[in-house]
Amino acid sequence: MWGEKLDRTELLAIILVGAILIGTPLVIYYYQVNRVIKIMNYEKEIEIAANTFENGNWFPDKIVVKKGEPIRLIIYGSDVAHSLTIPKLGIDSGIIKPGHIKVIEFIPEEEGIYEIYCGIPCGSFHSFMIGKLIVVR
Amino acid sequence: MSIKLSQIKGFLNSFLLHKGTFDLLQIDLIKRLVKHRAFQFAVILPNLFFFWLIILTGFFGSPVGNMNLSITFVWMLWWFALIALLVPLFSRLWCTICPIPSFGEWMQRKGFIRKKEDYKPLGFNKSWPVRFRNIWLQNLGFLILATFSVLLVTRPIVTGIILAILIILASVLAIFYAKRVFCRYICPVGGFLGLFSMFSSIELRVKKKELCVHHFSKECIKGCETSYGCPWFEYPGSMERNNFCGLCFECVKACPFNNIALNLRSFGKDILAKVGRSLDEAWKAFIMLTLAILYILVMQGPWGWIRDLANVFYSPSYGFALNGIEGFLLYAGLFWGTSLGLTPVTFLGFSYLSKAFSKASLPLRRLFIDFSYELIPLALGAWIAFSIPIIMVNWSYIVNTLSDPFGWGWNLFGTKEIPWTPITPEFIPYLQVLIVTIGLFYSIKLGFKLSSQHFLEKNLALRAFIPQLAFLIGTSILLAWLFVG
Numbered sequence: 001m002w003g004e005k006l007d008r009t010e011l012l013a014i015i016l017v018g019a020i021l022i023g024t025p026l027v028i029y030y031y032q033v034n035r036v037i038k039i040m041n042y043e044k045e046i047e048i049a050a051n052t053f054e055n056g057n058w059f060p061d062k063i064v065v066k067k068g069e070p071i072r073l074i075i076y077g078s079d080v081a082h083s084l085t086i087p088k089l090g091i092d093s094g095i096i097k098p099g100h101i102k103v104i105e106f107i108p109e110e111e112g113i114y115e116i117y118c119g120i121p122c123g124s125f126h127s128f129m130i131g132k133l134i135v136v137r
Numbered sequence: 138m139s140i141k142l143s144q145i146k147g148f149l150n151s152f153l154l155h156k157g158t159f160d161l162l163q164i165d166l167i168k169r170l171v172k173h174r175a176f177q178f179a180v181i182l183p184n185l186f187f188f189w190l191i192i193l194t195g196f197f198g199s200p201v202g203n204m205n206l207s208i209t210f211v212w213m214l215w216w217f218a219l220i221a222l223l224v225p226l227f228s229r230l231w232c233t234i235c236p237i238p239s240f241g242e243w244m245q246r247k248g249f250i251r252k253k254e255d256y257k258p259l260g261f262n263k264s265w266p267v268r269f270r271n272i273w274l275q276n277l278g279f280l281i282l283a284t285f286s287v288l289l290v291t292r293p294i295v296t297g298i299i300l301a302i303l304i305i306l307a308s309v310l311a312i313f314y315a316k317r318v319f320c321r322y323i324c325p326v327g328g329f330l331g332l333f334s335m336f337s338s339i340e341l342r343v344k345k346k347e348l349c350v351h352h353f354s355k356e357c358i359k360g361c362e363t364s365y366g367c368p369w370f371e372y373p374g375s376m377e378r379n380n381f382c383g384l385c386f387e388c389v390k391a392c393p394f395n396n397i398a399l400n401l402r403s404f405g406k407d408i409l410a411k412v413g414r415s416l417d418e419a420w421k422a423f424i425m426l427t428l429a430i431l432y433i434l435v436m437q438g439p440w441g442w443i444r445d446l447a448n449v450f451y452s453p454s455y456g457f458a459l460n461g462i463e464g465f466l467l468y469a470g471l472f473w474g475t476s477l478g479l480t481p482v483t484f485l486g487f488s489y490l491s492k493a494f495s496k497a498s499l500p501l502r503r504l505f506i507d508f509s510y511e512l513i514p515l516a517l518g519a520w521i522a523f524s525i526p527i528i529m530v531n532w533s534y535i536v537n538t539l540s541d542p543f544g545w546g547w548n549l550f551g552t553k554e555i556p557w558t559p560i561t562p563e564f565i566p567y568l569q570v571l572i573v574t575i576g577l578f579y580s581i582k583l584g585f586k587l588s589s590q591h592f593l594e595k596n597l598a599l600r601a602f603i604p605q606l607a608f609l610i611g612t613s614i615l616l617a618w619l620f621v622g
Binding site: 007009010013014016017020021024025028031032035052054055077078079080097098099100123 | 204249545547
């Protein structure tokens with residue numbers, strides 16, 4: 001076969017194996033990216049994905065907002081059940097299941113750096129899952 | 138192509154009236170399928186898709202086991218189908234569709250389907266070292282995987298890594314060594330598949346051995362224009378056991394006399410075959426029986442602290458338990474010590490009693506090895522019983538992950554939100570006891586026949602078998618206690 005002229009059966013076999021090995025991840029990637037874009041982009045707001053620490057932590061793990069400006073935070077649960085809590089601001093999203101979103105709205109009144117935690121034990125490195133909300137003037 | 142009335146009559150006649158066997162290759166459809174060169178490729182292909190998906194989900198999917206297809210498909214669906222259905226009913230049919238050695242085999246053959254007339258295998262085509270031509274490496278590999286099984290069956294990434302390693306290892310070995318060395322001597326699954334397939338209700342055998350004796354070209358080994366010959370290093374003409382037949386059907390394609398049969402037969406026939414009995418297989422039987430008991434104890438028992446010991450990354454909340462590594466080493470020591478030491482030594486004691494009771498002049502080693510094969514049905518029964526709750530309790534996770542393989546919130550087939558609904562969990566322990574009892578029945582039946590092979594006098598055979606009976610019943614009572622106690 002290899003180095004020789006391919007017959008049709010072998011060519012078909014190559015195409016089928018190639019379709020599985022290359023096509024499967026491509027289809028999965030395309031489907032997932034489009035699905036996330038569809039979920040996240042229904043409004044131009046601040047988006048944050050909740051991942052376990054070992055899967056990449058909060059993404060992004062730093063959010064900068066302006067004091068006194070109303071913000072709308074769209075949180076996407078990407079791997080396991082999480083919640084977004086900012087204790088100093090009294091914010092708790094409640095449980096966010098994987099593949100689902102939660103939207104929370106608030107107005108930061110004070111400048112400062114506020115730590116973002118996950119409120120649901122989400123794995124061995126749960127306590128490392130920390131992000132930052134930076135409120136500037 | 139279809140199954141005809143005459144074939145059904147043929148089945149009834151030959152299976153029920155003659156010898157208790159029926160050649161499935163008498164059915165045109167099956168015969169044409171397995172003789173077709175594209176057969177194995179066609180059955181491997183869908184499985185290759187699932188393997189690839191399992192590796193991808195293992196690496197990129199949710200780390201939560203029951204939300205990830207790699208865990209639900211491999212350790213719930215595949216495991217149950219393999220141990221409870223495929224092996225008892227269809228011998229090593231899994232090996233027919235397993236994609237792990239495929240890349241190496243396709244490389245060796247320089248193609249996927251067709252057989253070239255001037256075929257010369259690619260690679261170094263070396264012979265496997267003689268000292269490793271046994272299943273000790275498979276025993277070792279299986280024990281290593283089994284030791285880390287708590288991680289393996291709960292962490293998708295570990296399953297993904299192990300599958301990837303197995304595919305790479307099989308492919309690398311195929312570069313250096315001839316044919317399916319990986320399947321025959323290395324694959325950690327292959328070891329117990331071979332042992333348990335001795336109990337299976339199907340066998341691939343020659344119809345007339347004398348035809349093979351007087352046929353010198355041996356296409357079933359060497360290959361011909363339509364076949365590569367047996368890639369498992371087997372000679373069908375002398376095959377009396379299923380252990381190393383991967384049901385690739387290359388011999389069916391090769392035989393110019395259509396002298397190969399795929400027989401339906403009674404359960405456990407190979408256990409009585411006098412050829413091939415060896416210490417490595419005896420130890421496999423001990424390992425399988427011991428691990429079934431330990432798994433039931435660790436994974437289904439009410440003792441959470443044992444489960445915590447098995448988890449190398451876990452820091453226990455129990456005051457008396459050891460921390461991660463120390464606890465795990467204790468667990469691993471118990472695991473290896475019981476399966477490689479305690480069980481065989483105990484069985485040696487019972488074999489010694491068999492020798493003493495019967496006043497046999499046979500070597501103890503012979504009795505020890507031969508009687509160890511009686512453990513196969515009981516060990517298989519224990520594994521099926523262990524696997525029953527996996528599917529009956531967790532089936533909803535399988536259909537959930539069918540719709541959402543990565544745990545990313547997909548719902549491809551609308552089955553994502555099916556709630557966790559165990560099937561009659563209150564009856565599971567009784568079903569487990571029933572299955573172990575069936576295993577015990579076959580172990581006793583075959584064990585006594587094994588005894589009769591050594592002692593022609595029924596009275597002596599019975600006396601030799603009494604200690605074995607005690608061992609079998611004692612083990613079954615232990616299993617029953619673990620299920621319902």
